[in-house]
Amino acid sequence: MDGANFHLAQGDAVEWLRRLQPESVDLMVTDPPYESLEKHRAIGTTTRLKHSKSSSNDWFAIFRNERFPELFAEVYRVLRKNSHFYLYCDPETMFVAKPVAETAGFKFWKPIIWDKKSIGMGYHYRARYECILFFEKGKRKLSDLGVADILEQKRINGGYPAEKPPEVSEVLIKQSSVPGDVVVDPFMGSGSVGVAATGLGRTFLGNDICAEAVDITRSRLRDGGATELGTVPTASTAGQLGLRV
Numbered sequence: 001m002d003g004a005n006f007h008l009a010q011g012d013a014v015e016w017l018r019r020l021q022p023e024s025v026d027l028m029v030t031d032p033p034y035e036s037l038e039k040h041r042a043i044g045t046t047t048r049l050k051h052s053k054s055s056s057n058d059w060f061a062i063f064r065n066e067r068f069p070e071l072f073a074e075v076y077r078v079l080r081k082n083s084h085f086y087l088y089c090d091p092e093t094m095f096v097a098k099p100v101a102e103t104a105g106f107k108f109w110k111p112i113i114w115d116k117k118s119i120g121m122g123y124h125y126r127a128r129y130e131c132i133l134f135f136e137k138g139k140r141k142l143s144d145l146g147v148a149d150i151l152e153q154k155r156i157n158g159g160y161p162a163e164k165p166p167e168v169s170e171v172l173i174k175q176s177s178v179p180g181d182v183v184v185d186p187f188m189g190s191g192s193v194g195v196a197a198t199g200l201g202r203t204f205l206g207n208d209i210c211a212e213a214v215d216i217t218r219s220r221l222r223d224g225g226a227t228e229l230g231t232v233p234t235a236s237t238a239g240q241l242g243l244r245v
Helices: 013-017 035-042 065-078 091-104 166-176 192-199 211-223 235-241
Strands: 005-010 025-030 079-089 107-115 129-137 150-152 182-185 203-208
Touching (some): 005 192, 013 065, 025 192, 065 079, 079 091, 079 166, 166 192, 203 211
Antiparallel strands (some): 079 129, 107 129
16 A cells, blocks of 8 residues: 555653654654543542553653643644644543643634543543644644544453544544645554554654564554654655654
């Protein structure tokens, strides 16, 4: 499939983004392990995330809210002019992330709602949905203005901690990129954004602080027929990937 390439890295998300060239990314879709997850887990509402059937990782490193300014500054820097940025988060994190992203230069359009079609965590009105914050750098038209702001897709049960179904990210990628574009996820987890991106003929750049996440993502993308562009970029592939060497 044309454009179905990928490159993966392991490390801190912000530090990894700093290695990318300015305006080298066509679309950012990501799902940080936000701080409120840790709070809910402490009172027992996310016990299902303590361990997963597909992973020996008992938990993942939380990305603190205080780091959002440096994260969004780097996301803005690496995105091309006239591009989109989607951030998966819960309703609590939305109120923290939105103003910080706006300060970084993004225009906030609206939250998109992912309806999981079944209730999950929580004590008071148990959660059935998650937010996807829709930001814009410059001005870019969506591919299909008829797509609703509620995306219905069943949650993944028993997978990698907080794993997202690729079908949700497929909608975002179709809306905000074209085949051959570079799609990036600095908190890739088990690689659902990468599965969606490469399946749609995009080049995927992914990073995660967890080594197991990198291994799982690599296997999934290879099994899907995507081509890895090398663990360490060469001078020739660096230009294609937008990486400094």
